[in-house]
Amino acid sequence: MPNQNILLGTLPLQEAKESSEIENIITTQDDLYQSNFATQQFSSAAAKEVHHYAQAMELGFNAVRSSRLITLNTIKAVQAKLEGNNAGFRKQKGTGLINQITKKVVYMPPQHPDLIENYMSDLEKFINDSAQVDYDPLVKMALIHHQFESIHPFYDGNGRTGRIINILYLIQQDLLETPILYLSRYINRNKAEYYRLLQEVRDSQSWGKWIIFMLKGIEETAKQTIILIKKIKQLIQKHKQKIRSESSGIYSHELINNLYKHPYTKIDFVAQDCQIHRNTAAKRLDKLVQLGILEKVKIGKENFYINVELYQLLIEE
Known part of the structure:
Protein backbone atom coordinates (compact mmCIF):
# COMPACT_ATOMS: atom_id res chain seq x y z
CA MET A 1 0.00 0.00 0.00
CA ILE A 226 -3.47 -10.28 1.91
CA ILE A 227 -6.27 -10.91 -0.59
CA LEU A 228 -8.36 -8.12 0.94
CA ILE A 229 -5.51 -5.61 0.87
CA LYS A 230 -4.78 -6.44 -2.78
CA LYS A 231 -8.44 -5.84 -3.63
CA ILE A 232 -8.44 -2.54 -1.73
CA LYS A 233 -5.27 -1.47 -3.54
CA GLN A 234 -6.87 -2.28 -6.91
CA LEU A 235 -10.00 -0.35 -5.95
CA ILE A 236 -7.95 2.69 -4.93
CA GLN A 237 -6.24 2.68 -8.34
CA LYS A 238 -9.58 2.34 -10.09
CA HIS A 239 -11.04 5.29 -8.20
CA LYS A 240 -7.92 7.40 -8.73
CA GLN A 241 -8.05 6.83 -12.48
CA LYS A 242 -11.76 7.59 -12.67
CA ILE A 243 -11.45 10.87 -10.76
CA ARG A 244 -8.37 11.96 -12.71
CA SER A 245 -9.96 11.20 -16.08
CA GLU A 246 -13.47 12.52 -15.39
CA SER A 247 -13.04 15.22 -12.73
CA SER A 248 -9.35 16.00 -12.29
CA GLY A 249 -10.06 19.33 -10.58
CA ILE A 250 -11.26 17.65 -7.39
CA TYR A 251 -8.47 15.04 -7.17
CA SER A 252 -6.08 15.02 -4.22
CA HIS A 253 -4.23 12.37 -2.22
CA GLU A 254 -6.00 13.66 0.89
CA LEU A 255 -9.41 13.08 -0.68
CA ILE A 256 -8.55 9.51 -1.73
CA ASN A 257 -7.15 8.77 1.73
CA ASN A 258 -10.34 10.08 3.31
CA LEU A 259 -12.56 7.83 1.21
CA TYR A 260 -10.62 4.79 2.42
CA LYS A 261 -10.18 5.83 6.05
CA HIS A 262 -13.93 6.45 6.30
CA PRO A 263 -16.12 4.01 4.33
CA TYR A 264 -18.96 6.22 5.60
CA THR A 265 -17.51 9.69 5.14
CA LYS A 266 -19.09 13.09 5.83
CA ILE A 267 -18.64 16.69 4.73
CA ASP A 268 -16.88 17.54 8.00
CA PHE A 269 -14.39 14.66 7.58
CA VAL A 270 -13.46 15.74 4.05
CA ALA A 271 -13.25 19.42 5.00
CA GLN A 272 -10.88 18.56 7.87
CA ASP A 273 -8.68 16.08 6.00
CA CYS A 274 -8.42 18.16 2.83
CA GLN A 275 -8.22 21.51 4.64
CA ILE A 276 -11.03 22.98 2.55
CA HIS A 277 -14.29 24.82 3.26
CA ARG A 278 -17.39 22.75 4.01
CA ASN A 279 -19.14 24.00 0.87
CA THR A 280 -16.18 22.88 -1.25
CA ALA A 281 -16.13 19.51 0.52
CA ALA A 282 -19.87 19.07 -0.13
CA LYS A 283 -19.43 19.84 -3.84
CA ARG A 284 -16.58 17.34 -4.14
CA LEU A 285 -18.55 14.63 -2.42
CA ASP A 286 -21.59 15.26 -4.60
CA LYS A 287 -19.35 15.03 -7.66
CA LEU A 288 -18.08 11.65 -6.44
CA VAL A 289 -21.71 10.55 -6.14
CA GLN A 290 -22.27 11.60 -9.77
CA LEU A 291 -19.21 9.59 -10.78
CA GLY A 292 -20.66 6.51 -9.08
CA ILE A 293 -17.83 6.25 -6.57
CA LEU A 294 -19.94 7.17 -3.54
CA GLU A 295 -23.57 6.70 -2.56
CA LYS A 296 -25.28 9.46 -0.57
CA VAL A 297 -27.66 8.45 2.22
CA LYS A 298 -29.38 10.47 4.91
CA ILE A 299 -29.37 8.91 8.37
CA GLY A 300 -31.22 10.99 10.92
CA LYS A 301 -30.19 14.57 10.26
CA GLU A 302 -26.81 13.69 8.74
CA ASN A 303 -25.73 12.93 5.20
CA PHE A 304 -23.26 10.09 4.81
CA TYR A 305 -21.33 9.31 1.63
CA ILE A 306 -20.67 5.59 1.38
CA ASN A 307 -17.73 4.08 -0.48
CA VAL A 308 -19.94 1.17 -1.53
CA GLU A 309 -17.31 -0.96 -3.25
CA LEU A 310 -14.94 -0.65 -0.28
CA TYR A 311 -17.79 -1.40 2.11
CA GLN A 312 -18.63 -4.57 0.18
CA LEU A 313 -15.00 -5.72 0.36
CA LEU A 314 -14.93 -5.19 4.13
CA ILE A 315 -18.08 -7.21 4.81
CA GLU A 316 -17.23 -10.13 2.52
CA GLU A 317 -17.06 -13.37 4.45
Missing part, protein backbone atom coordinates in the same frame (compact mmCIF):
# COMPACT_ATOMS: atom_id res chain seq x y z
CA PRO A 2 1.31 3.51 -0.78
CA ASN A 3 -0.11 4.71 2.55
CA GLN A 4 -0.77 1.97 5.11
CA ASN A 5 -2.36 4.48 7.48
CA ILE A 6 -5.53 4.50 5.42
CA LEU A 7 -6.06 0.86 6.45
CA LEU A 8 -5.98 1.81 10.13
CA GLY A 9 -9.45 3.36 9.93
CA THR A 10 -11.05 0.18 8.62
CA LEU A 11 -9.27 -3.14 9.20
CA PRO A 12 -8.67 -2.74 12.97
CA LEU A 13 -12.40 -2.01 13.30
CA GLN A 14 -13.14 -5.35 11.65
CA GLU A 15 -10.81 -7.13 14.09
CA ALA A 16 -12.49 -5.20 16.93
CA LYS A 17 -15.95 -6.20 15.69
CA GLU A 18 -15.06 -9.89 15.49
CA SER A 19 -13.28 -9.99 18.86
CA SER A 20 -16.18 -8.20 20.56
CA GLU A 21 -18.67 -10.58 18.95
CA ILE A 22 -16.91 -13.50 20.67
CA GLU A 23 -18.04 -11.85 23.93
CA ASN A 24 -21.60 -11.40 22.54
CA ILE A 25 -21.08 -7.66 21.86
CA ILE A 26 -22.68 -7.60 18.44
CA THR A 27 -22.94 -4.63 16.10
CA THR A 28 -23.77 -4.17 12.45
CA GLN A 29 -21.32 -2.93 9.85
CA ASP A 30 -23.55 0.09 9.25
CA ASP A 31 -23.56 1.07 12.93
CA LEU A 32 -19.81 0.56 13.08
CA TYR A 33 -18.97 2.96 10.27
CA GLN A 34 -21.65 5.52 11.09
CA SER A 35 -20.04 5.90 14.52
CA ASN A 36 -17.04 8.09 15.24
CA PHE A 37 -14.81 7.82 18.30
CA ALA A 38 -13.25 11.26 17.87
CA THR A 39 -16.62 13.00 18.12
CA GLN A 40 -18.05 10.43 20.56
CA GLN A 41 -21.00 9.83 18.23
CA PHE A 42 -22.08 6.20 18.30
CA SER A 43 -24.98 4.51 16.54
CA SER A 44 -25.42 1.92 19.30
CA ALA A 45 -23.98 0.82 22.63
CA ALA A 46 -22.33 -2.15 20.91
CA ALA A 47 -20.73 0.12 18.29
CA LYS A 48 -19.33 2.22 21.13
CA GLU A 49 -17.78 -0.89 22.70
CA VAL A 50 -16.21 -1.88 19.39
CA HIS A 51 -14.76 1.59 18.87
CA HIS A 52 -13.30 1.46 22.39
CA TYR A 53 -11.66 -1.84 21.39
CA ALA A 54 -10.12 -0.22 18.31
CA GLN A 55 -8.82 2.63 20.47
CA ALA A 56 -7.35 0.13 22.94
CA MET A 57 -5.61 -1.61 20.04
CA GLU A 58 -4.22 1.72 18.83
CA LEU A 59 -2.99 2.56 22.34
CA GLY A 60 -1.19 -0.77 22.58
CA PHE A 61 0.19 -0.46 19.05
CA ASN A 62 1.69 2.95 19.77
CA ALA A 63 3.21 1.72 23.05
CA VAL A 64 4.81 -1.35 21.44
CA ARG A 65 6.05 0.62 18.44
CA SER A 66 7.66 3.12 20.82
CA SER A 67 9.21 0.79 23.42
CA ARG A 68 9.41 -2.56 21.56
CA LEU A 69 8.04 -4.11 24.76
CA ILE A 70 4.68 -5.44 25.93
CA THR A 71 4.71 -4.41 29.58
CA LEU A 72 2.21 -4.94 32.37
CA ASN A 73 1.52 -1.21 32.29
CA THR A 74 0.63 -1.45 28.61
CA ILE A 75 -1.60 -4.46 29.21
CA LYS A 76 -3.38 -2.65 32.05
CA ALA A 77 -3.78 0.48 29.91
CA VAL A 78 -5.28 -1.56 27.07
CA GLN A 79 -7.81 -3.18 29.41
CA ALA A 80 -8.62 0.17 31.03
CA LYS A 81 -9.38 1.67 27.61
CA LEU A 82 -11.59 -1.31 26.81
CA GLU A 83 -13.55 -1.23 30.06
CA GLY A 84 -13.47 2.48 30.86
CA ASN A 85 -12.03 2.00 34.35
CA ASN A 86 -8.70 1.62 36.12
CA ALA A 87 -9.55 -1.33 38.35
CA GLY A 88 -6.35 -3.13 37.37
CA PHE A 89 -5.72 -6.76 38.28
CA ARG A 90 -8.27 -8.68 40.34
CA LYS A 91 -8.03 -8.15 44.09
CA GLN A 92 -11.11 -10.06 45.22
CA LYS A 93 -11.64 -13.81 45.09
CA GLY A 94 -14.54 -15.54 43.41
CA THR A 95 -13.91 -15.17 39.68
CA GLY A 96 -14.51 -18.44 37.84
CA LEU A 97 -15.20 -19.49 34.25
CA ILE A 98 -18.66 -20.96 33.85
CA ASN A 99 -20.10 -23.24 31.16
CA GLN A 100 -23.00 -21.16 29.83
CA ILE A 101 -25.04 -24.29 29.05
CA THR A 102 -24.55 -26.33 32.24
CA LYS A 103 -23.87 -23.27 34.46
CA LYS A 104 -21.10 -25.26 36.15
CA VAL A 105 -17.68 -23.81 36.96
CA VAL A 106 -15.21 -25.36 34.51
CA TYR A 107 -12.11 -23.46 35.56
CA MET A 108 -10.99 -21.39 38.53
CA PRO A 109 -8.11 -19.06 37.64
CA PRO A 110 -5.60 -17.95 40.30
CA GLN A 111 -7.50 -16.22 43.09
CA HIS A 112 -4.97 -14.55 45.38
CA PRO A 113 -3.86 -11.05 44.23
CA ASP A 114 -0.19 -11.85 44.93
CA LEU A 115 -0.41 -14.97 42.79
CA ILE A 116 -1.98 -13.02 39.92
CA GLU A 117 0.77 -10.39 40.14
CA ASN A 118 3.49 -13.06 40.20
CA TYR A 119 2.06 -14.97 37.25
CA MET A 120 1.64 -11.79 35.21
CA SER A 121 5.21 -10.71 36.02
CA ASP A 122 6.43 -14.10 34.82
CA LEU A 123 4.34 -13.75 31.66
CA GLU A 124 5.75 -10.26 31.03
CA LYS A 125 9.28 -11.71 31.18
CA PHE A 126 8.29 -14.60 28.91
CA ILE A 127 6.81 -12.21 26.32
CA ASN A 128 9.76 -9.83 26.21
CA ASP A 129 12.80 -12.05 26.87
CA SER A 130 13.50 -14.07 23.73
CA ALA A 131 16.47 -15.71 25.44
CA GLN A 132 14.18 -17.63 27.84
CA VAL A 133 12.99 -20.07 25.18
CA ASP A 134 13.92 -20.65 21.56
CA TYR A 135 10.41 -20.98 20.13
CA ASP A 136 9.12 -19.74 16.82
CA PRO A 137 7.25 -16.46 17.52
CA LEU A 138 3.97 -17.88 16.19
CA VAL A 139 4.18 -20.85 18.56
CA LYS A 140 5.13 -18.51 21.38
CA MET A 141 2.11 -16.32 20.64
CA ALA A 142 -0.15 -19.35 21.11
CA LEU A 143 1.51 -20.10 24.46
CA ILE A 144 1.26 -16.46 25.60
CA HIS A 145 -2.43 -16.30 24.69
CA HIS A 146 -3.25 -19.46 26.62
CA GLN A 147 -1.29 -18.36 29.68
CA PHE A 148 -2.94 -14.94 29.73
CA GLU A 149 -6.43 -16.41 29.36
CA SER A 150 -5.71 -18.91 32.14
CA ILE A 151 -4.38 -16.27 34.55
CA HIS A 152 -7.50 -14.22 33.73
CA PRO A 153 -6.03 -11.23 35.59
CA PHE A 154 -8.90 -8.74 35.23
CA TYR A 155 -12.48 -8.66 36.44
CA ASP A 156 -13.68 -7.95 32.88
CA GLY A 157 -12.27 -7.72 29.38
CA ASN A 158 -9.81 -10.62 29.63
CA GLY A 159 -10.76 -12.23 26.33
CA ARG A 160 -10.60 -9.04 24.31
CA THR A 161 -7.39 -7.90 26.02
CA GLY A 162 -5.82 -11.28 25.30
CA ARG A 163 -6.70 -11.06 21.63
CA ILE A 164 -5.21 -7.57 21.42
CA ILE A 165 -2.01 -8.95 22.97
CA ASN A 166 -1.91 -11.52 20.13
CA ILE A 167 -1.70 -8.75 17.54
CA LEU A 168 0.69 -6.64 19.61
CA TYR A 169 3.05 -9.61 19.95
CA LEU A 170 3.10 -10.16 16.19
CA ILE A 171 3.94 -6.47 15.77
CA GLN A 172 6.66 -6.66 18.42
CA GLN A 173 8.17 -9.61 16.58
CA ASP A 174 8.11 -7.71 13.24
CA LEU A 175 5.64 -10.17 11.75
CA LEU A 176 3.09 -7.37 11.34
CA GLU A 177 3.76 -3.71 10.61
CA THR A 178 0.29 -2.50 11.59
CA PRO A 179 -2.63 -4.08 13.51
CA ILE A 180 -4.59 -5.22 10.48
CA LEU A 181 -4.77 -9.03 10.89
CA TYR A 182 -8.29 -10.47 11.27
CA LEU A 183 -7.28 -13.23 13.73
CA SER A 184 -10.42 -12.82 15.84
CA ARG A 185 -12.58 -13.63 12.81
CA TYR A 186 -11.09 -17.13 12.75
CA ILE A 187 -11.57 -17.51 16.50
CA ASN A 188 -15.15 -16.25 16.24
CA ARG A 189 -15.95 -18.70 13.44
CA ASN A 190 -14.46 -21.54 15.50
CA LYS A 191 -15.51 -20.35 18.94
CA ALA A 192 -16.60 -23.69 20.38
CA GLU A 193 -13.31 -25.32 19.36
CA TYR A 194 -11.36 -22.34 20.70
CA TYR A 195 -12.86 -22.68 24.18
CA ARG A 196 -12.68 -26.49 24.10
CA LEU A 197 -8.97 -26.48 23.32
CA LEU A 198 -8.24 -23.77 25.90
CA GLN A 199 -9.79 -26.03 28.53
CA GLU A 200 -8.19 -29.21 27.17
CA VAL A 201 -4.73 -27.76 27.79
CA ARG A 202 -5.72 -26.90 31.38
CA ASP A 203 -7.10 -30.38 31.95
CA SER A 204 -4.45 -32.51 30.25
CA GLN A 205 -1.57 -30.25 29.12
CA SER A 206 -2.45 -31.15 25.53
CA TRP A 207 -0.58 -28.27 23.90
CA GLY A 208 -0.20 -29.70 20.39
CA LYS A 209 -3.80 -29.31 19.23
CA TRP A 210 -4.03 -25.83 20.74
CA ILE A 211 -0.86 -24.63 19.00
CA ILE A 212 -1.95 -26.11 15.65
CA PHE A 213 -5.37 -24.44 16.04
CA MET A 214 -3.77 -21.03 16.54
CA LEU A 215 -1.20 -21.54 13.75
CA LYS A 216 -3.99 -22.49 11.37
CA GLY A 217 -5.83 -19.33 12.39
CA ILE A 218 -2.84 -17.15 11.63
CA GLU A 219 -2.28 -18.86 8.27
CA GLU A 220 -5.93 -18.53 7.20
CA THR A 221 -6.37 -14.95 8.32
CA ALA A 222 -3.02 -13.86 6.87
CA LYS A 223 -4.06 -15.21 3.46
CA GLN A 224 -7.49 -13.57 3.73
CA THR A 225 -5.99 -10.24 4.78
Whole structure:
Protein backbone atom coordinates (compact mmCIF):
# COMPACT_ATOMS: atom_id res chain seq x y z
CA MET A 1 0.00 0.00 0.00
CA PRO A 2 1.31 3.51 -0.78
CA ASN A 3 -0.11 4.71 2.55
CA GLN A 4 -0.77 1.97 5.11
CA ASN A 5 -2.36 4.48 7.48
CA ILE A 6 -5.53 4.50 5.42
CA LEU A 7 -6.06 0.86 6.45
CA LEU A 8 -5.98 1.81 10.13
CA GLY A 9 -9.45 3.36 9.93
CA THR A 10 -11.05 0.18 8.62
CA LEU A 11 -9.27 -3.14 9.20
CA PRO A 12 -8.67 -2.74 12.97
CA LEU A 13 -12.40 -2.01 13.30
CA GLN A 14 -13.14 -5.35 11.65
CA GLU A 15 -10.81 -7.13 14.09
CA ALA A 16 -12.49 -5.20 16.93
CA LYS A 17 -15.95 -6.20 15.69
CA GLU A 18 -15.06 -9.89 15.49
CA SER A 19 -13.28 -9.99 18.86
CA SER A 20 -16.18 -8.20 20.56
CA GLU A 21 -18.67 -10.58 18.95
CA ILE A 22 -16.91 -13.50 20.67
CA GLU A 23 -18.04 -11.85 23.93
CA ASN A 24 -21.60 -11.40 22.54
CA ILE A 25 -21.08 -7.66 21.86
CA ILE A 26 -22.68 -7.60 18.44
CA THR A 27 -22.94 -4.63 16.10
CA THR A 28 -23.77 -4.17 12.45
CA GLN A 29 -21.32 -2.93 9.85
CA ASP A 30 -23.55 0.09 9.25
CA ASP A 31 -23.56 1.07 12.93
CA LEU A 32 -19.81 0.56 13.08
CA TYR A 33 -18.97 2.96 10.27
CA GLN A 34 -21.65 5.52 11.09
CA SER A 35 -20.04 5.90 14.52
CA ASN A 36 -17.04 8.09 15.24
CA PHE A 37 -14.81 7.82 18.30
CA ALA A 38 -13.25 11.26 17.87
CA THR A 39 -16.62 13.00 18.12
CA GLN A 40 -18.05 10.43 20.56
CA GLN A 41 -21.00 9.83 18.23
CA PHE A 42 -22.08 6.20 18.30
CA SER A 43 -24.98 4.51 16.54
CA SER A 44 -25.42 1.92 19.30
CA ALA A 45 -23.98 0.82 22.63
CA ALA A 46 -22.33 -2.15 20.91
CA ALA A 47 -20.73 0.12 18.29
CA LYS A 48 -19.33 2.22 21.13
CA GLU A 49 -17.78 -0.89 22.70
CA VAL A 50 -16.21 -1.88 19.39
CA HIS A 51 -14.76 1.59 18.87
CA HIS A 52 -13.30 1.46 22.39
CA TYR A 53 -11.66 -1.84 21.39
CA ALA A 54 -10.12 -0.22 18.31
CA GLN A 55 -8.82 2.63 20.47
CA ALA A 56 -7.35 0.13 22.94
CA MET A 57 -5.61 -1.61 20.04
CA GLU A 58 -4.22 1.72 18.83
CA LEU A 59 -2.99 2.56 22.34
CA GLY A 60 -1.19 -0.77 22.58
CA PHE A 61 0.19 -0.46 19.05
CA ASN A 62 1.69 2.95 19.77
CA ALA A 63 3.21 1.72 23.05
CA VAL A 64 4.81 -1.35 21.44
CA ARG A 65 6.05 0.62 18.44
CA SER A 66 7.66 3.12 20.82
CA SER A 67 9.21 0.79 23.42
CA ARG A 68 9.41 -2.56 21.56
CA LEU A 69 8.04 -4.11 24.76
CA ILE A 70 4.68 -5.44 25.93
CA THR A 71 4.71 -4.41 29.58
CA LEU A 72 2.21 -4.94 32.37
CA ASN A 73 1.52 -1.21 32.29
CA THR A 74 0.63 -1.45 28.61
CA ILE A 75 -1.60 -4.46 29.21
CA LYS A 76 -3.38 -2.65 32.05
CA ALA A 77 -3.78 0.48 29.91
CA VAL A 78 -5.28 -1.56 27.07
CA GLN A 79 -7.81 -3.18 29.41
CA ALA A 80 -8.62 0.17 31.03
CA LYS A 81 -9.38 1.67 27.61
CA LEU A 82 -11.59 -1.31 26.81
CA GLU A 83 -13.55 -1.23 30.06
CA GLY A 84 -13.47 2.48 30.86
CA ASN A 85 -12.03 2.00 34.35
CA ASN A 86 -8.70 1.62 36.12
CA ALA A 87 -9.55 -1.33 38.35
CA GLY A 88 -6.35 -3.13 37.37
CA PHE A 89 -5.72 -6.76 38.28
CA ARG A 90 -8.27 -8.68 40.34
CA LYS A 91 -8.03 -8.15 44.09
CA GLN A 92 -11.11 -10.06 45.22
CA LYS A 93 -11.64 -13.81 45.09
CA GLY A 94 -14.54 -15.54 43.41
CA THR A 95 -13.91 -15.17 39.68
CA GLY A 96 -14.51 -18.44 37.84
CA LEU A 97 -15.20 -19.49 34.25
CA ILE A 98 -18.66 -20.96 33.85
CA ASN A 99 -20.10 -23.24 31.16
CA GLN A 100 -23.00 -21.16 29.83
CA ILE A 101 -25.04 -24.29 29.05
CA THR A 102 -24.55 -26.33 32.24
CA LYS A 103 -23.87 -23.27 34.46
CA LYS A 104 -21.10 -25.26 36.15
CA VAL A 105 -17.68 -23.81 36.96
CA VAL A 106 -15.21 -25.36 34.51
CA TYR A 107 -12.11 -23.46 35.56
CA MET A 108 -10.99 -21.39 38.53
CA PRO A 109 -8.11 -19.06 37.64
CA PRO A 110 -5.60 -17.95 40.30
CA GLN A 111 -7.50 -16.22 43.09
CA HIS A 112 -4.97 -14.55 45.38
CA PRO A 113 -3.86 -11.05 44.23
CA ASP A 114 -0.19 -11.85 44.93
CA LEU A 115 -0.41 -14.97 42.79
CA ILE A 116 -1.98 -13.02 39.92
CA GLU A 117 0.77 -10.39 40.14
CA ASN A 118 3.49 -13.06 40.20
CA TYR A 119 2.06 -14.97 37.25
CA MET A 120 1.64 -11.79 35.21
CA SER A 121 5.21 -10.71 36.02
CA ASP A 122 6.43 -14.10 34.82
CA LEU A 123 4.34 -13.75 31.66
CA GLU A 124 5.75 -10.26 31.03
CA LYS A 125 9.28 -11.71 31.18
CA PHE A 126 8.29 -14.60 28.91
CA ILE A 127 6.81 -12.21 26.32
CA ASN A 128 9.76 -9.83 26.21
CA ASP A 129 12.80 -12.05 26.87
CA SER A 130 13.50 -14.07 23.73
CA ALA A 131 16.47 -15.71 25.44
CA GLN A 132 14.18 -17.63 27.84
CA VAL A 133 12.99 -20.07 25.18
CA ASP A 134 13.92 -20.65 21.56
CA TYR A 135 10.41 -20.98 20.13
CA ASP A 136 9.12 -19.74 16.82
CA PRO A 137 7.25 -16.46 17.52
CA LEU A 138 3.97 -17.88 16.19
CA VAL A 139 4.18 -20.85 18.56
CA LYS A 140 5.13 -18.51 21.38
CA MET A 141 2.11 -16.32 20.64
CA ALA A 142 -0.15 -19.35 21.11
CA LEU A 143 1.51 -20.10 24.46
CA ILE A 144 1.26 -16.46 25.60
CA HIS A 145 -2.43 -16.30 24.69
CA HIS A 146 -3.25 -19.46 26.62
CA GLN A 147 -1.29 -18.36 29.68
CA PHE A 148 -2.94 -14.94 29.73
CA GLU A 149 -6.43 -16.41 29.36
CA SER A 150 -5.71 -18.91 32.14
CA ILE A 151 -4.38 -16.27 34.55
CA HIS A 152 -7.50 -14.22 33.73
CA PRO A 153 -6.03 -11.23 35.59
CA PHE A 154 -8.90 -8.74 35.23
CA TYR A 155 -12.48 -8.66 36.44
CA ASP A 156 -13.68 -7.95 32.88
CA GLY A 157 -12.27 -7.72 29.38
CA ASN A 158 -9.81 -10.62 29.63
CA GLY A 159 -10.76 -12.23 26.33
CA ARG A 160 -10.60 -9.04 24.31
CA THR A 161 -7.39 -7.90 26.02
CA GLY A 162 -5.82 -11.28 25.30
CA ARG A 163 -6.70 -11.06 21.63
CA ILE A 164 -5.21 -7.57 21.42
CA ILE A 165 -2.01 -8.95 22.97
CA ASN A 166 -1.91 -11.52 20.13
CA ILE A 167 -1.70 -8.75 17.54
CA LEU A 168 0.69 -6.64 19.61
CA TYR A 169 3.05 -9.61 19.95
CA LEU A 170 3.10 -10.16 16.19
CA ILE A 171 3.94 -6.47 15.77
CA GLN A 172 6.66 -6.66 18.42
CA GLN A 173 8.17 -9.61 16.58
CA ASP A 174 8.11 -7.71 13.24
CA LEU A 175 5.64 -10.17 11.75
CA LEU A 176 3.09 -7.37 11.34
CA GLU A 177 3.76 -3.71 10.61
CA THR A 178 0.29 -2.50 11.59
CA PRO A 179 -2.63 -4.08 13.51
CA ILE A 180 -4.59 -5.22 10.48
CA LEU A 181 -4.77 -9.03 10.89
CA TYR A 182 -8.29 -10.47 11.27
CA LEU A 183 -7.28 -13.23 13.73
CA SER A 184 -10.42 -12.82 15.84
CA ARG A 185 -12.58 -13.63 12.81
CA TYR A 186 -11.09 -17.13 12.75
CA ILE A 187 -11.57 -17.51 16.50
CA ASN A 188 -15.15 -16.25 16.24
CA ARG A 189 -15.95 -18.70 13.44
CA ASN A 190 -14.46 -21.54 15.50
CA LYS A 191 -15.51 -20.35 18.94
CA ALA A 192 -16.60 -23.69 20.38
CA GLU A 193 -13.31 -25.32 19.36
CA TYR A 194 -11.36 -22.34 20.70
CA TYR A 195 -12.86 -22.68 24.18
CA ARG A 196 -12.68 -26.49 24.10
CA LEU A 197 -8.97 -26.48 23.32
CA LEU A 198 -8.24 -23.77 25.90
CA GLN A 199 -9.79 -26.03 28.53
CA GLU A 200 -8.19 -29.21 27.17
CA VAL A 201 -4.73 -27.76 27.79
CA ARG A 202 -5.72 -26.90 31.38
CA ASP A 203 -7.10 -30.38 31.95
CA SER A 204 -4.45 -32.51 30.25
CA GLN A 205 -1.57 -30.25 29.12
CA SER A 206 -2.45 -31.15 25.53
CA TRP A 207 -0.58 -28.27 23.90
CA GLY A 208 -0.20 -29.70 20.39
CA LYS A 209 -3.80 -29.31 19.23
CA TRP A 210 -4.03 -25.83 20.74
CA ILE A 211 -0.86 -24.63 19.00
CA ILE A 212 -1.95 -26.11 15.65
CA PHE A 213 -5.37 -24.44 16.04
CA MET A 214 -3.77 -21.03 16.54
CA LEU A 215 -1.20 -21.54 13.75
CA LYS A 216 -3.99 -22.49 11.37
CA GLY A 217 -5.83 -19.33 12.39
CA ILE A 218 -2.84 -17.15 11.63
CA GLU A 219 -2.28 -18.86 8.27
CA GLU A 220 -5.93 -18.53 7.20
CA THR A 221 -6.37 -14.95 8.32
CA ALA A 222 -3.02 -13.86 6.87
CA LYS A 223 -4.06 -15.21 3.46
CA GLN A 224 -7.49 -13.57 3.73
CA THR A 225 -5.99 -10.24 4.78
CA ILE A 226 -3.47 -10.28 1.91
CA ILE A 227 -6.27 -10.91 -0.59
CA LEU A 228 -8.36 -8.12 0.94
CA ILE A 229 -5.51 -5.61 0.87
CA LYS A 230 -4.78 -6.44 -2.78
CA LYS A 231 -8.44 -5.84 -3.63
CA ILE A 232 -8.44 -2.54 -1.73
CA LYS A 233 -5.27 -1.47 -3.54
CA GLN A 234 -6.87 -2.28 -6.91
CA LEU A 235 -10.00 -0.35 -5.95
CA ILE A 236 -7.95 2.69 -4.93
CA GLN A 237 -6.24 2.68 -8.34
CA LYS A 238 -9.58 2.34 -10.09
CA HIS A 239 -11.04 5.29 -8.20
CA LYS A 240 -7.92 7.40 -8.73
CA GLN A 241 -8.05 6.83 -12.48
CA LYS A 242 -11.76 7.59 -12.67
CA ILE A 243 -11.45 10.87 -10.76
CA ARG A 244 -8.37 11.96 -12.71
CA SER A 245 -9.96 11.20 -16.08
CA GLU A 246 -13.47 12.52 -15.39
CA SER A 247 -13.04 15.22 -12.73
CA SER A 248 -9.35 16.00 -12.29
CA GLY A 249 -10.06 19.33 -10.58
CA ILE A 250 -11.26 17.65 -7.39
CA TYR A 251 -8.47 15.04 -7.17
CA SER A 252 -6.08 15.02 -4.22
CA HIS A 253 -4.23 12.37 -2.22
CA GLU A 254 -6.00 13.66 0.89
CA LEU A 255 -9.41 13.08 -0.68
CA ILE A 256 -8.55 9.51 -1.73
CA ASN A 257 -7.15 8.77 1.73
CA ASN A 258 -10.34 10.08 3.31
CA LEU A 259 -12.56 7.83 1.21
CA TYR A 260 -10.62 4.79 2.42
CA LYS A 261 -10.18 5.83 6.05
CA HIS A 262 -13.93 6.45 6.30
CA PRO A 263 -16.12 4.01 4.33
CA TYR A 264 -18.96 6.22 5.60
CA THR A 265 -17.51 9.69 5.14
CA LYS A 266 -19.09 13.09 5.83
CA ILE A 267 -18.64 16.69 4.73
CA ASP A 268 -16.88 17.54 8.00
CA PHE A 269 -14.39 14.66 7.58
CA VAL A 270 -13.46 15.74 4.05
CA ALA A 271 -13.25 19.42 5.00
CA GLN A 272 -10.88 18.56 7.87
CA ASP A 273 -8.68 16.08 6.00
CA CYS A 274 -8.42 18.16 2.83
CA GLN A 275 -8.22 21.51 4.64
CA ILE A 276 -11.03 22.98 2.55
CA HIS A 277 -14.29 24.82 3.26
CA ARG A 278 -17.39 22.75 4.01
CA ASN A 279 -19.14 24.00 0.87
CA THR A 280 -16.18 22.88 -1.25
CA ALA A 281 -16.13 19.51 0.52
CA ALA A 282 -19.87 19.07 -0.13
CA LYS A 283 -19.43 19.84 -3.84
CA ARG A 284 -16.58 17.34 -4.14
CA LEU A 285 -18.55 14.63 -2.42
CA ASP A 286 -21.59 15.26 -4.60
CA LYS A 287 -19.35 15.03 -7.66
CA LEU A 288 -18.08 11.65 -6.44
CA VAL A 289 -21.71 10.55 -6.14
CA GLN A 290 -22.27 11.60 -9.77
CA LEU A 291 -19.21 9.59 -10.78
CA GLY A 292 -20.66 6.51 -9.08
CA ILE A 293 -17.83 6.25 -6.57
CA LEU A 294 -19.94 7.17 -3.54
CA GLU A 295 -23.57 6.70 -2.56
CA LYS A 296 -25.28 9.46 -0.57
CA VAL A 297 -27.66 8.45 2.22
CA LYS A 298 -29.38 10.47 4.91
CA ILE A 299 -29.37 8.91 8.37
CA GLY A 300 -31.22 10.99 10.92
CA LYS A 301 -30.19 14.57 10.26
CA GLU A 302 -26.81 13.69 8.74
CA ASN A 303 -25.73 12.93 5.20
CA PHE A 304 -23.26 10.09 4.81
CA TYR A 305 -21.33 9.31 1.63
CA ILE A 306 -20.67 5.59 1.38
CA ASN A 307 -17.73 4.08 -0.48
CA VAL A 308 -19.94 1.17 -1.53
CA GLU A 309 -17.31 -0.96 -3.25
CA LEU A 310 -14.94 -0.65 -0.28
CA TYR A 311 -17.79 -1.40 2.11
CA GLN A 312 -18.63 -4.57 0.18
CA LEU A 313 -15.00 -5.72 0.36
CA LEU A 314 -14.93 -5.19 4.13
CA ILE A 315 -18.08 -7.21 4.81
CA GLU A 316 -17.23 -10.13 2.52
CA GLU A 317 -17.06 -13.37 4.45
